[in-house]
Amino acid sequence: MTNEQTVVRRAKAGDSGAFEELVLAYEKKIYHMSLRYTGNEQDALDVTQEVFLRLFRFFPQFQEESRFSTWLYRIAVNANLDFLRRRGGQPDMSLDDADEDSPVFEVCDLRYNPENQLERMELQRDICEGIQNLPPHMREILILRDISGLSYEEIGKVLRLEQGTVKSRLARARGKLGAFLTQRGNHSPKHASKEQLEVARK
Amino acid sequence: MKDCAEYIIKMNQYLDGELPVDELSDLLRHLDECPECRRHFESLKVITFETRHLRAETPKGLHESIMQAVDREKPVRRRRVVARLTALAACGALLLVLSNSVTPFLRNVSLFGDTASSDGAAVQEAAAGGSSAEPEEKQNGLRAITGMIAVPGLESDDEGTEQTQPEEPAEGGTDETGGQPVFTVPKLSVSERVAYYVIATGSKSPAELFPVESVLLETELGETYILLPGTEQAREDACRTLEEAGYTLHENLENLPETDPEAENGLVVVFESR
Numbered sequence: 001m002t003n004e005q006t007v008v009r010r011a012k013a014g015d016s017g018a019f020e021e022l023v024l025a026y027e028k029k030i031y032h033m034s035l036r037y038t039g040n041e042q043d044a045l046d047v048t049q050e051v052f053l054r055l056f057r058f059f060p061q062f063q064e065e066s067r068f069s070t071w072l073y074r075i076a077v078n079a080n081l082d083f084l085r086r087r088g089g090q091p092d093m094s095l096d097d098a099d100e101d102s103p104v105f106e107v108c109d110l111r112y113n114p115e116n117q118l119e120r121m122e123l124q125r126d127i128c129e130g131i132q133n134l135p136p137h138m139r140e141i142l143i144l145r146d147i148s149g150l151s152y153e154e155i156g157k158v159l160r161l162e163q164g165t166v167k168s169r170l171a172r173a174r175g176k177l178g179a180f181l182t183q184r185g186n187h188s189p190k191h192a193s194k195e196q197l198e199v200a201r202k
Numbered sequence: 203m204k205d206c207a208e209y210i211i212k213m214n215q216y217l218d219g220e221l222p223v224d225e226l227s228d229l230l231r232h233l234d235e236c237p238e239c240r241r242h243f244e245s246l247k248v249i250t251f252e253t254r255h256l257r258a259e260t261p262k263g264l265h266e267s268i269m270q271a272v273d274r275e276k277p278v279r280r281r282r283v284v285a286r287l288t289a290l291a292a293c294g295a296l297l298l299v300l301s302n303s304v305t306p307f308l309r310n311v312s313l314f315g316d317t318a319s320s321d322g323a324a325v326q327e328a329a330a331g332g333s334s335a336e337p338e339e340k341q342n343g344l345r346a347i348t349g350m351i352a353v354p355g356l357e358s359d360d361e362g363t364e365q366t367q368p369e370e371p372a373e374g375g376t377d378e379t380g381g382q383p384v385f386t387v388p389k390l391s392v393s394e395r396v397a398y399y400v401i402a403t404g405s406k407s408p409a410e411l412f413p414v415e416s417v418l419l420e421t422e423l424g425e426t427y428i429l430l431p432g433t434e435q436a437r438e439d440a441c442r443t444l445e446e447a448g449y450t451l452h453e454n455l456e457n458l459p460e461t462d463p464e465a466e467n468g469l470v471v472v473f474e475s476r
Contacts, residue, residue, distance in 0.1 A: 013413045014412075014413025014414045014415045014416065015413075016414070019272070020269060023265065023268055023269065023272075024265065027260075027264055027265055027268060028258075028260050028264075031258065031260055031261075031264060032258040032260075035258050036256070036258075041261055045261055045264065045267065048264065048268065049267060049268050049271045052268045052271070052272060053271055053272060053275055056272050056275055057275070059415075060415070060416075060431065120252065123248075123252055124252050124255075124256055127249065127252055127253055127256065128256065131253075142253070145218060146250060146253040146254050147253070147254075147256070149254075151220070152215075152218065152220050167211050167214070167215060167220075168211055170214055170218070171210050171211045171214040174214060174246055174249055174250070175210070175242075177249055177253075178242075178245050178246065178249055181249070
């Protein structure tokens with residue numbers, strides 16, 4: 001049994017010290033995730049609180065068939081979606097929900113100079129906005145992968161998706177995000193050279 | 203484009219460290235040959251890199267605000283469970299009724315078996331609450347009690363649960379059972395079945411033996427109600443815990459409400475026999 005499993009069992013049995021250990025271990029991750037969902041700090045704070053309240057309420061129902069983190073991320077995804085639903089309406093520039101079966105991927109083409117800090121900041125700001133403009137099911141998968149760092153397998157468990165769906169949906173989500181960034185002016189005729197590919201190869 | 207679509211998935215897998223090794227050379231060959239996919243790949247690298255490097259400064263007081271919210275939740279959760287169990291008082295499936303006036307006597311008597319003492323008689327009288335009590339009830343340990351009286355100190359539920367006023371037992375309560383003892387709990391008329399009941403007596407509160415969140419109610423009069431998962435394992439664990447701590451378990455109880463093995467919770471009731 002891992003150390004976390006021990007702590008989880010204690011917390012589930014009502015040990016408040018163990019519960020707090022879990023809060024400490026996950027609060028920053030859940031906050032960051034919620035920040036990318038909601039787009040502002042106050043809402044992210046509120047949702048993070050809500051996630052841990054739900055954890056506290058539902059702990060007796062936690063079955064150890066799944067990993068604790070998987071279960072917690074599922075709670076977090078639901079809490080964020082509920083929050084967005086309550087807040088109502090998607091942002092004006094919401095990108096259309098892509099047809100899951102569509103073979104079309106949007107090809108993006110970004111301008112990027114890693115040495116120009118101003119450009120990077122601008123791009124990061126646009127990425128944040130772009131994430132919030134993604135359709136919910138694309139937003140959540142992108143956040144789970146690139147913000148929370150979950151593997152495809154973990155994402156599949158959290159969102160209850162087949163691996164094939166995880167792969168294709170994530171690819172579409174990044175394509176959409178890229179298209180958004182391109183629309184925002186982050187475009188350039190600069191193309192990747194074969195030399196750059198050599199770097200990827202290494 | 204169909205082929206490119208497949209390669210777009212593969213390049214995403216590659217950037218996520220999820221591309222099987224034996225598919226890498228095929229992807230790189232395609233990128234060599236397809237300028238459009240190459241551009242897309244370069245953009246994807248930028249997007250994933252920058253997304254993964256988005257920083258989020260954790261607000262001061264995040265941890266404290268979470269823990270405070272959880273602390274505020276604790277009594278609420280307990281009230282919520284009480285609320286669930288207190289609805290539908292008239293369903294007739296009452297557990298135990300112990301009036302305020304009766305309970306102090308219970309502390310001094312043997313609650314079960316045929317060893318009713320004079321205190322037992324006092325229980326009987328008090329339990330009757332002015333109504334006529336059948337003599338044969340004395341043979342039963344825990345006495346038939348009619349009427350439901352609110353327990354002092356029980357928090358009122360602020361989530362819409364109506365206060366249960368003192369009222370007559372459910373229609374046909376005692377009569378329906380043919381004079382058998384009817385056991386109910388103040389304000390805990392069980393509106394939904396539980397998987398099991400564990401009834402025990404002991405000289406002190408058993409609250410510390412169970413997770414704090416499972417302790418539904420402790421009355422000033424020495425009754426403790428503990429709500430546990432409805433599994434057989436939870437029941438066995440509770441029995442073992444109580445026995446090991448010196449509590450006496452009582453199994454030959456009559457007229458407990460029906461149980462439902464599929465129910466979510468089981469209920470432990472412990473009386474302090476000080």
